[in-house]
Amino acid sequence: MLGQEKTRELLEQELERLRNENHRLKEELTSLKEKETNQSFKEKYAVRILESLPDMLTVFNHEGTGIGVVSSEETNHVGVPNSAFAGMHMRDMIPEEAYHNVYNNLQKVIATGKGSTAHHELDVNGTHHYYENRIFPLDEEYVLIMCRDISERVVTQKNLEVFKRVLDKVSDSILAASTDGTLVYANKQFIEEYGVKGELGVQKVYDLPVSLHTKEIFEKRVQEIRDNGGNMGYHARYTRVGEVKERVHQVSTFIMEDGQEEIVWFFTQDITDVIKNRDELRELNYLLDAILNNIPVYMFVKDPEDDFRYLYWNKALANHSKIPASRAxxxxxxxxxxxxxxxxxxxxxxxxxxxxxxxxEMQETYVTAAGETRIVQTLKTHIPLVGRVPLIIGISWDITNVQNIEQELIQARIKAEQSDRLKSAFLANMSHEIRTPLNAIVGFSRLMTTTDNREDEKLYSEIINQNSDVLLQLINDILDLSKIEAGTFEYIKQPMDLGEMCRNVYEIHKGRVQEGVTLTLDNENDSLMINEDKNRILQLITNLITNAIKFTYESEIHFGFKLKKDYIDFYVKDTGIGISEEKLSHIFGRFVKLNSFVQGTGLGLAICQMIVEKMGGAITVESELHEGSTFRFTIPYDMYNKQEKFKKNAEREQHLKVAIKSLQLRTLLVAEDVDSNFLLMNTVLGKKYKLIRARDGREAVDMYKENHPDLIFMDIKMPYMDGLEATRLIRGYSKDIPIIALTAFAFESDRERAIEAGCNDYLTKPVSQEAIEKILDKYSL
Structure with missing residues (x-):
């Protein structure tokens, strides 16, 4: 259509020029008749001017007889030389069909007295040509016929018509407009889709129901195309004529120059269904990926055609193997x-x-990237594919914990059986241990009532006191064990001098050692202020010294303490009978007695271990049979007190957080356009938090301003406005609201862009419940 308009305009200009030229020639002819002797400039150059024209100029009378050729021989295309032209009739010069076209045009000019244009065709030198004949009346007898070869223009126009028919068949809408918005071309699809009714060349693009619906928007888009190097693509939303549902177009544009004018071409493709299918497929992929990455089993796929390389590696396998999917x-x-x-x-x-x-199907073990050995139950099978070798899919259940539990159950059963035997032995031993001192207490109490001898009374009293102490120690051990197991064992810290307490212990026990044995305190003159439970420290040292006294029959027993930076090291070293290597591992067990002939419950060392561990320390033993033993226990010094204080403060803070959380339900804004992704978040968090949802970036900004949530999970890729732009806008209202980017984009550059936009943290889909809860804990939610 544009080509036609241009051609018409050029023809009208040429016709006007020829009219002017004809008028000029007529004036010259008149001037020649009137002033034959007076030759003007025009007269001098008229012939040369006519011969320079590209058209064949001929003069005929009204009957169609040739008068002469006024143009050069080169323009002659009828096969009759200029010299033979005069007197020959038009029908003898050109074929019949061409003759009728020219002759009919001649009769029209004679009848109207005005110039007229027609077309005819001729074969010249074996080639078909198209001509345009313009006839102008010269006077009442003669006419001027101007013939121009327009073959090239006709071929171009025919090609253009073919091109237009092709464009009318395509499903895309195509239009062209001048830079002022005038519609200069539109294919059939565009005309029907947008209801174009006005004339091309008159109607404006921005008057149609397109995305460029105002002059300002159209001019801005044209400038954007120029700024983009003359071509660009974008998405546009529109509503078809006769419909109410909005659709989406992919628009490709470029600017072309047509002569002195710029023409903007728009090629638009309806991608509404493509977007819908893509979104449905993406949603299905996200859902499938979320399912596969949240099931507690390994899943992998290998390609046998590519050296069995991995094609898929789910999150459970990555977590257990410590090998991320990116590396596998x-x-x-x-x-x-x-x-x-x-x-x-x-x-x-x-x-x-x-x-x-x-x-x-098999059970197998493997070593993870962290050096841990895992046990799995594996199933491998084929995935049939058309036209190629099947893939291998593997599913593995990690049964390491199950195996460990089975082993723990076996050990627990063995331990329970041992405990049962030990308990029976303990009860039998308790019967013996209680009755032995009780027998002495009862027997010598009766003897005291029958004797008058002061020496005997003193002896009997000492025996009763000694056995009372033994019986009391037995009862205390049993009570201490019960308190520790019930969690009611008391620890009362207070400032104390450790050196002074050790000197008191020494004074009490130095006379209780067996004959030939020396008890030595290595810290005889030392003092050390600590903040600890004095009774428990005394109980530990006394128990260890008592045991050393029982089993040391000669040489010496040493005890004392050393301060080593942030802990205190206590020790009791004897030269007694020692302990065999196979019994060392059981020495701190309950009801364990290495010598059944020595009084005791077999609970003392077990109680010592519990007390030391409760204080944050450890107890150990080094011994060789017949060479003696060294018992050590350590407790924290200054660091211990700081840790306890920090722990209590942390516990108080945690209780306070729990109490605050219990008073109100925190609000979380989830900006997510995919329904399945929001369903997953709601399933994980819906019971503990109030969730509100935004389906795009614009809704996220509006819902933030309306609801003021406690935290925002922001998807990055969303319609209308992406998550980065929404984050920037929200940051304009609040600098403090935690915003967590939640997206399928996983590159480091994507993380940097999110943080740049104002996000506080970044989670990559598929995201686990553990990762979500960790983020919420981080921001005290």
Whole structure:
């Protein structure tokens, strides 16, 4: 259409020029008749001017007889030389069909007295040509016929018509407009889709129901195209004529120059259904990926055609193996597993599966990237594919914990059986241990009532006191064990001098050692102020010294303490009978007695271990049979007090947080356009928090201003406005609201862009419940 308009305009200009030229020639002819002797400039150059024209100029009378050719021989195309032209009739010069076209045009000019244009065709030198004949009346007898070869223009126009018919068949809407918005071309699809009714060349683009619905918007878009190097693409929303549902177009544009004018072309493709299908597929992929990455089993896929390289590696496998999917995908077992023997075993299983085609089930172990040994129950089978070798899919259940639990249950059963035996032995021993001192107490109490001898009374009293102490120690041990197990064992810290307490212990026990044995305190003159439970420290040292006294029959016993930076090291070293190596591992067990002939419950060392561990320390023993033993226990010094204070403060803060949380339900804004992703977040958090949802960035900004949530989970890729732009706008209202980017984009550059936009943290989809809860804990929610 544009080409036609241009051609018409050029023809009208040429016609006007020829009219002017004809008028000029007529005036010259008149001037020649009137002033034959007076030759003007025009007269002098008229012939040369006519011969320079590209048209064939001929003069005919009204009957169609040639008078003469006024143009050069080069323009002659009728096959009759200029010299033979005069007197020959028009029908003898050109074929019949061409003759009728020219002759009819001649009769029109004679009848109207005005110039007229027609077209005819001729074969010249074996080539078909198209001509335009323009006839102008010269006077009452003669006419001027101007013939111009327009073959090139006709061919161009025909090609243009073919091109237009092709464009009318395509499903895309195509239009062209001048830079002022005038519609100069539109294909059939555009005309029907947008209801174009006005004339091309008159109607404006921005008057149509398109996205460029105002002059300002159109001019801005044209400037954007120029700024983009003359071409660009963008999405546009519109509503078809006769419909109410909004659709989406992908628009490609470019600017072309047509002569002195710029023409903007728009090629628009309806991608509404494509976007819908893409979103549905993306949602399905996200849902499937979320499911596969949240099931507690390993899942992987290998490609046998590519050296059994991994194509899929789910989150459970990454978490347990400590090998991320980014390091596993596209690699073989030999490239990712630290133990070659594991990789070799997996490879042999793959080869066996490909050879037999039968699925494999086995229990196997492997070493993770962290050096941990895991046990899995694995199933491998084929995934049939058309036109290629099947893929291998593997599913593994990690049964390491199950195996560990089974072993723990076995050990617990063995321990329970041992405890049952020990308990029976303990009860039997208690009967003996209680009755022995009780027998002495009862017996010598009766004897005291029958004797008058002062020496006997003193002896009997000492025996009764000694056995009372033994009986009291037995009862205290049993009560201490019960308190520790019930959690009611008391620790009362107070400032104390450790050196002074050790000197008191020494004074009490130095006379209780057996004959030939010396008790020595290595810290005889030392003092050390500590803040601890004096009774428990005394109980520990006394118990260890008492045991040393029982089993040391000669030489010496040493005890004392050393301050080592942030802990205190206590020790009791004897030269007694010692302990065999096989019994050392049981020495701190309950009801354990290494010598059944020595009084005691077998609970003392077990109670010591519990007390020391409760204080944050540890107790150990070094011993050789017949060479003596050294018992040590350590407790924290200054660091211990600081840790206890920090722990209590932390516990108080935690209780306070829990109390505050229990008073109100915190509000979380989830900006997510995919329904399944929001459903997952709601399933994880819906019971503990109030969730509100925004389906795009614009809604997220509006809902923040309306609801003022406590935290925002912001998806990055959303319609209308993405998450980064929404975050920037929200930051304009609040600098403090925690915003967590939650997206499928996983590159470091994506994380940097999110943080730049104002996000506080960044989570990559698929995201686990543990990661979400960790983020909420971080921001005290």
């Amino acid at each position: 995908l596209g690699r073989t077992d030999f490239e990712i597993f630290p133990e070659r023997s594991d990789a070799e075993k997996f490879h042999q299983d793959d080869l066996e599966l490909m050879r037999t085609g039968e699925r494999l």
